[in-house]
Amino acid sequence: MAEQTALPESTGATGAISAGPPTPAAPSPAPDKPDAAVVRDALAVGIAVGLSGFAFGVTAAGSGLSLLQICALSLFVFTGASQFALVGALAAGGNPYTAAAGAFFLGVRNAFYGLRLSQLLVLPRAVRPLAAHWVIDETTAVTVAQPTRRAARIGFTVTGLTLYVLWNLTTLVGAMGAEALGDTEAWGLDAASPAVFLALLAPMLRSTTERVTAGVAVLLALTLLPVLPAGVPVLLSALAAPVVLFLMGRRKRGAVTASPEKTTETKGGRDS
Structure with a gap:
């Protein structure tokens, strides 16, 4: 009696033998994060930044x-960087319209945050x-770090409520106590906003393009600061973004163009 031999599994085509790797399992959904942990993280951010009011x-x-x-x-x-930019330009003797324009352009970034958060939160139309x-x-940073929609909401x-209440309370206390402090420049409080803003911005500069853009913007602002009215250097430093993107794009296109030529030369050398 002939010995029976188990046949390999078929791949679906007649007579074909499965030789490929097993099908990978579907990725597991993101694990839930306890509500208490989300609240703790949100309170930490809200309190830490709210005190700078x-x-x-x-x-x-x-x-x-x-x-x-x-x-x-x-x-x-209620956007700290724009508020500090406005009062900083006014304190330096800048034109109110220029100061307002600088604050406005700094605040425009929040509109782009809103595009992303609207997809994550999916809030009812009435509360939008x-x-x-x-x-x-701060609210954007906390929200996008959450694994689920419930945690994001x-x-x-929590971040928005904590920061809004605390920021406004500390703003009132700071304004009322300004006379008791005397010269604010002697306390170095005028550097609080740039320090907080840089602390929030630095972790976001992950790619080479982002770091180069930030560096060029700083150089532009520092170079133009002594020769232009207050507030104008901040606006012109935004030109760093299109300049860097243009130069980086040309560099990539040059690398792509050079690559096929190099490949052709290599093939020609092998054929000969």
Whole structure:
């Protein structure tokens, strides 16, 4: 009696033998993050950044703004980098329109954050206008780091609420206490905003293009600062982005063009 031999599994085609690797398993969904952990992280960010509202209140008072104007900026603008840019330009004697333009262009980035957060949060239409007021660097950073939509909503809400309340309270305290502090420049509080902004920006500069763009922008701002009115160097430093992207694009196209020529030469050498 002939011995029976087990045949290999077929790949689906008649007579074909499976020789390939096994089909990889589907990726597992992102693990849930406990609500308490999300709240803890959001509170840490909200409290840490919210306390810098004190520095804004003092700096804004030193630039000549009234208490009502200072509090209105924090209540209705609520984007720290733009607020500091505005009062910094005014304190340096810059034109109010130029200062406002610089603050506006810094705040435009929040619109791009909103495009991403709208996909993650999927909030009801009625609350979107209110949520848009909290779309800033910190809420975006906390939200996009969450693994699920529930965690993203909790992170966004807790970060936004904590930061909004604390920022406005510390702004009020800083503006009211500015007279007791005296000269704000002697305390170095005018450097608080750049320090906080750089601390938030530095971890985002991951690629070579981003680092080069940031470096060129800094060089432009420092070079133009002594010769142009306050606020204008910040606006012109934005030209670093298209310049660097153009140069990097030319470099990549040159590398792609040179690569086929090199390959042709190699093949020709082998054929001969």
